[in-house]
Amino acid sequence: MKRIVHALGISLLSLGPLTGCFDRVDLEDASLSLVAGVDITEDHRTMSYTSIPVFSKAEKKSQELKVVANTQREGRGKLDAFTVGTFNGRKIKVIALSKRFVQETPDWFRYMDIYFRDGRNPITPRVVVFDGTLDQLFYYHSPNQPILPLMLMGMIKSASERSETVDTTLQELHRQMNEEGQTPFLTEMSIKQDAMIDGTSLLDHKGRYVDMLSMPETVLLRILQKNARQSVGFSLRMPSSLTGSTANEDWVSIATERVKVKIDSAYAGGRFRFFVNLRFSASVVEKLSGLDLDDHQGGAEAACAEELRDKFEALIAKLQRKKVDPVGFGIYARAHHYKRFKQVKENWGEAFGQSEVKVRVSVGFADEGSVK
Amino acid sequence: MKKYAFNEITTMQFIFIISGIAISYGFIEIPQVLYNGAGNSGWITLIFGSLTTTAANLVIVQVMKKMPDGTILELLAKYAGKWVGRAAAIVLSAYFLYFAYGGIVYSTRVIKARILQETPAYMTLIMLLIPAYVVARGGIRIVGRYAEVSMGLSLWIPLVFMVVWGHTHWLYLLPVLPEGWRPVLTAVPSTFFYFLGFGATAFLYPFLKNKEKAALGVCCSQLITLLAYLFITLLSFAFFSPGEITKINQLSIYMLKAVELPFLEQVEGLFIVLYLFIFSMSWIPLFLLSSFCMSWLAGRADHRIFLRILLAGTAVFSYFYVPSFNVTYEMGDWLAKFGMAIEYAAPVLLLGYLLLYDAIRGRRRLS
Amino acid sequence: MGILSLFGGKHKRKSQRPSGNPGSQALPDEPFATDLRSNLDKLSELFPDTLDLTVRRLHIRATGQDAALVYIDGLTDKIDINTSIIRPLLMQTGISGEIPIEIGRMIRIYGWNDLTVAVLKGSSVLLVEGSDEAIVMRTGGWPQRNPTDPKMETSLRGAQQGFVETIEQNIAMIRRYLPNRELKFKNFNVGRRGNTQVSIAYLEDVANPDILRELEDRIGRLDIDLIINTGELAELIEDNPYSPFPQLMITERPDAAVSQIAQGRFVVLVDRSPTVLIGPSSFVTFFQNIDDYSTRWSIATFIRMLRFLAFFISISLPAFYIAVTSFNFELVPIKLLITIGTYRGTVPFAPFIEAAFMELTLEMIREAGVRLPSPIGQTVGIVGGIVIGQAIVQAGLISNIMVVVVAFTAISSFILPNLDMVAAVRIIRFSFMVAASLFGIFGLLVGLMILVGHMISLETLGTPFSTPFAPMRFSDWRDTVVRSPLWKLTRRPVGAHPIQTRRQGDNRPKGDG
Known part of the structure; x- marks a missing residue:
């Protein structure tokens, strides 16, 4: 019997190569789409873009293509006609959406369905909003940059590690789109002299483009999200009463060591109230004025705190004005005031716009540097 | 040499077999079931489900104490007559086969959907049958060892999920009991399906080396199952926003798709194949038990002939038809019904019958 | 108890073989005659044309009997025979009427079969006139080798003596x-x-x-x-x-x-x-080496782990390479993937062909090196190094990454201390490669499952091969993947099923403090 089993096994294995290998695509035969892009034409038809690395001794290391298609899947079929190998979306690293697409296509998020439905597609590609037409991005070749996917990945990674932009993956976007208490946000970039990160695009609950945050504002946003990486730096202006010097010289730069964020929520008077309590522990990295930090540490800390509070308040005011909540205050509201939240969950952005947010900031200097 | 010395299973093997059968695909499916039933407090439901199951499992142990040297089939044959035993053998054999088939089809479907999309499903399924034969051929004690190894080889799973930790939002777990206790309690029966498999106790009991530790083993295995489920449930509740949790299939696998390790990307592919060690616990022991029932029915000592028939039959059948995902879920619903009758209700009735039987016989003897 | 046998393990040996040694049973042992002459006739009948059979007729001085000393020339120690047998027989004058032989180990036999065996195994047999018994004397002196240091299992600290052919x-x-x-x-x-x-x-x-x-x-x-x-x-x-x-x-x-x-x-x-x-x-004993116990335990533990890792790498690395280059390249980080792709781009063969070709070449080089005398053996190494490392890649037949994979696999298999295990690893590696070329990472894992299933089903002499992993015996883990300090190994491994488990007392060095 054993022999029969063995014979069976062996014949099965040897039969395999003849019949099997259904899923086999050798790496060099696959056209791995590493960057996917979606744009719209003038007459509002969607366009698919892709960037594929070329595995040969050719001079050009990647191939960029665009087609007009109704769905992403149809686009893939069309793209396949252009490529040497089999078109393959299993390794997409970046999805670029043109700003116009995000602004003008209602419910554009459904175009992303293919990435979620196909079990082999990754959900980790970074999603970026590109300010301009995608032609600009995909046919942009800077001699001193690596191929497009590596360039984009590198830019997003380094900027998000400095907290200057957000690191929104496709899955994160999916979560945000399906989250009542938070609105989505994406990395925004453009090509000016060279490709560059601009900051963060803010979207409303439906995914419509609302506004953008600059890089410094994004830093604040990520602190509020309790998602700030490493240390972040601020250059703050001290009141001249403290420094006793001219306006150009009263800057102090600090780098945070630790930030404690506490957000409390309450419901009173028909609207939500949030209390944001921020405690910074920071080190001084630069000081232009003759301010004596030993003598005036308390004063300087308070001044920094005030500066920071203004920044945060300005940010939150902007968000409330635009009725978007990328911080996720709604999540706090739901967790602590479920009954009230249920009444407004259909349009939390609106409710957030009317709520009251109080910010309290305190700063403590942990290190003043090696010079007085 | 003790003749059956090497045919015994240790308490640890017993624990791992029972919890392995239960965890197998429950680990992938249970978060969603709980959320659908009881919202973000589903984990409370889970605890109730586990307690109920432990009780039901202990009832089986209690029943089996009446017959320490035989399986449930011998017990039935002794107390209720030969034909009852035979009928039970047929029913249980069919039940275990159905269970095993459901498990293997589910795994095939997961692999088909996420790893081998173009390979015909029957090929994947047949590939899975080969290790099943290699292991189940050796009998209970080899399956016991397999349970140990597969659990041991899966200890990395919690570690991988720890990487997901960075993407969690623990506020999603609040508020506790947003809609009160009702949904939590009504959802309890829906969890039973994912605890099924403890009925194997009725067959494993005679092989246990330390029978007095059976009850302890049952508690341990249910605790392991509960902990595994709690872990994955809490993690996925914190990972997914309430809006999306109902929109995604197989939450546990999906969560891993968000993981990027510096040396490995898209970990979920590797996870699914490595998880096959646990998946396989939902069919290997059950194919064995099914063939065991058959061989008991036929009065033959060697279960392997029936095992071969079963596996070959499954392979041939699969060549023509492999259920789709939706049919698999439907099969699961049926299995849940059978399972609740066979593993939860029947033992209680049986225990009642046995107590009554002993009481009447005891009175007769007195008079 | 019947049901316990239902689940019974495997049947032991296939068929019952006839017991005993048919060679000796075939003819019932024929006794010697008392007459020396007829005995010698019988002897020449039993050993016709046996040139190296020596029959030395002599007269025992001590007892005055005629006798014949029978032995095979090449198998015996001539000096021994001359000085310890022939000389005393010829020279010594007996007192008690005993036959004087100055050899330690002698037995009396009574039949021809015993004589045949004894003579053919290098003993000398003395047949004496008037006696129906013969005296067998151990005079074995066949070509022998002195114990030298073991060739295949060299050791850094262990004894430099290996077993010999006797x-x-x-x-x-x-x-x-x-x-x-x-x-x-x-x-x-x-x-x-x-x-x-x-x-x-x-x-x-x-x-x-x-x-x-x-x-x-x-x-x-x-x-x-x-x-x-x-x-x-x-x-x-x-x-x-x-x-x-x-x-x-x-x-x-x-x-x-x-x-x-x-x-x-x-x-x-x-x-x-x-x-x-x-x-x-059991499986783990093939990963233990005598040197483990004479190096420091922490280092020995590290090396043990290295061996298990090497085992795993050498069975699965080429298969994994095939799987990720033909099926599951989403697993590979993007930068590495682009590197692999650039190298693979110029190679005309599919990964499986590439890997199989390279692994076979490696096996051939290894096999060639084993049988060749050592001076030529080195040349093989050089040829292999140049062919594999340089020429193949430059010719664009095989990708650089594949060479790395093969080299890594080879080194990993060299770490394993047991040759039979290395041989097993090779077979498994090739079957894994086939499986991976059919189903990618899934095939690799099914292969692994079959391997695990096979290993836990395997028994040696009725004890589980996969102990102490399955059945799990934590007490035995002290001397498996890790090598605990010797004073911790107070019990013999359960995997050997000893009836006396205590091995040693508390030997933990206390130091001066």
Whole structure:
């Protein structure tokens, strides 16, 4: 019997190569789409873009293509006609959406369905909003940059590690789109002299483009999200009463060591109230004025705190004005005031716009540097 | 040499077999079931489900104490007559086969959907049958060892999920009991399906080396199952926003798709194949038990002939038809019904019958 | 109890073989005649045309009898015969009427069969006029080798003595390590024609008698012409000859053999073979090396882990390469993927062909190196290095990454201390490669599942091969993947099923403090 089993096994294995290998695509035969892009034409038809690395001794290391298609899947079929190998979306690293697409296509998020439905597609590609037409991005070749996917990945990674932009993956976007208490946000970039990160695009609950945050504002946003990486730096202006010097010289730069964020929520008077309590522990990295930090540490800390509070308040005011909540205050509201939240969950952005947010900031200097 | 010395299973093997059968695909499916039933407090439901199951499992142990040297089939044959035993053998054999088939089809479907999309499903399924034969051929004690190894080889799973930790939002777990206790309690029966498999106790009991530790083993295995489920449930509740949790299939696998390790990307592919060690616990022991029932029915000592028939039959059948995902879920619903009758209700009735039987016989003897 | 047998394990040996040694049973032993002449006639009838058979007729001075000394020239020690047998017989004047022989080990025999065996095995036989018995004297002096350092299992710190081709010497070497009354040797004669002496060595108060019985049973049942080497015996008595895994360890080191005896295992010595069998061996014993115990435990532990890692790498790395380059490249980080792709882009073969080709080349080079005399062997290494490392890649036939993979695999398999295990690894590696080329990572894992399933089903001498992992025995883990400090190894491994488990007391060094 054993022999029969063995014979069976062996014949099965040897039969395999003849019949099997259904899923086999050798790496060099696959056209791995590493960057996917979606744009719209003038007459509002969607366009698919892709960037594929070329595995040969050719001079050009990647191939960029665009087609007009109704769905992403149809686009893939069309793209396949252009490529040497089999078109393959299993390794997409970046999805670029043109700003116009995000602004003008209602419910554009459904175009992303293919990435979620196909079990082999990754959900980790970074999603970026590109300010301009995608032609600009995909046919942009800077001699001193690596191929497009590596360039984009590198830019997003380094900027998000400095907290200057957000690191929104496709899955994160999916979560945000399906989250009542938070609105989505994406990395925004453009090509000016060279490709560059601009900051963060803010979207409303439906995914419509609302506004953008600059890089410094994004830093604040990520602190509020309790998602700030490493240390972040601020250059703050001290009141001249403290420094006793001219306006150009009263800057102090600090780098945070630790930030404690506490957000409390309450419901009173028909609207939500949030209390944001921020405690910074920071080190001084630069000081232009003759301010004596030993003598005036308390004063300087308070001044920094005030500066920071203004920044945060300005940010939150902007968000409330635009009725978007990328911080996720709604999540706090739901967790602590479920009954009230249920009444407004259909349009939390609106409710957030009317709520009251109080910010309290305190700063403590942990290190003043090696010079007085 | 003790003749059956090497045919015994240790308490640890017993624990791992029972919890392995239960965890197998429950680990992938249970978060969603709980959320659908009881919202973000589903984990409370889970605890109730586990307690109920432990009780039901202990009832089986209690029943089996009446017959320490035989399986449930011998017990039935002794107390209720030969034909009852035979009928039970047929029913249980069919039940275990159905269970095993459901498990293997589910795994095939997961692999088909996420790893081998173009390979015909029957090929994947047949590939899975080969290790099943290699292991189940050796009998209970080899399956016991397999349970140990597969659990041991899966200890990395919690570690991988720890990487997901960075993407969690623990506020999603609040508020506790947003809609009160009702949904939590009504959802309890829906969890039973994912605890099924403890009925194997009725067959494993005679092989246990330390029978007095059976009850302890049952508690341990249910605790392991509960902990595994709690872990994955809490993690996925914190990972997914309430809006999306109902929109995604197989939450546990999906969560891993968000993981990027510096040396490995898209970990979920590797996870699914490595998880096959646990998946396989939902069919290997059950194919064995099914063939065991058959061989008991036929009065033959060697279960392997029936095992071969079963596996070959499954392979041939699969060549023509492999259920789709939706049919698999439907099969699961049926299995849940059978399972609740066979593993939860029947033992209680049986225990009642046995107590009554002993009481009447005891009175007769007195008079 | 019937149901317990239902789930029964495997059936033991296939068929019942006729027991005993048919060679000696075939004709009933014919007694000697009392007449020397007819005995000598019979002798020449039994050994016709045997040029190296020497029959020396002489007159025993002490008793005044005629006698004949029979031996085979090449198998005996001539000096011994001359000085210790012939000279006393011829010269010595007896007092008590005994035959004067100055040799320690002599036995009396009464039949022709015994005589034949004795003469053919190198003893001298003295036939005496008027006596129906013959005297066998151990005068063995066949070509022999002195114990030299083991060739295949070299050791840094261990003894520099390996087993030799004479069982007496091998037994002596084992006894040197274990001067203990409990060390027992059970002897068998195996082979109708070969008549090879096979001895089982064990510690009677430690080793499990059930396993001994099993082992005796299996050796006793052998019905075979001739056993030349230990490996043949291993294949004949192991539990599952279809398995790629060796189930009985073969070693040429007396110290390794003795350390296993001390743990409660059995050692089977085969005459004329410079290696011995150790059983029951489990999977982990193939990863242990005698040096582990004489290096510092932390380093030994590190090396042990390295070996297990190497085992895993060498069975699965090429298969993994195939899987990620033809099926599952989403697993590879993007930068590495682009690198691999750039190299693969110029290679005309599919990954499986590429890998199979390279692995086969490697096996050929290895096999060529094994059989060639060492001066030429080095050339093979150079040719292999140039062919594999340089030419193939430059010609664009194989990608650089593949060369790295092959080299890595080869180095990993060199780390494994046991040759039989390395052989098993090669077979497994190729089957994994086939599986991976069909189903990618899924195929690799199914292969792994089959391997695990096979390993846990495997038994050696009725004990599980996969102990202490399955069945899990945590107490044995101290000497598996890790090598705990020696003073922690107070109990013999349960995997050897010893009947006396305590090995040592508390020997933890206390130091001066």
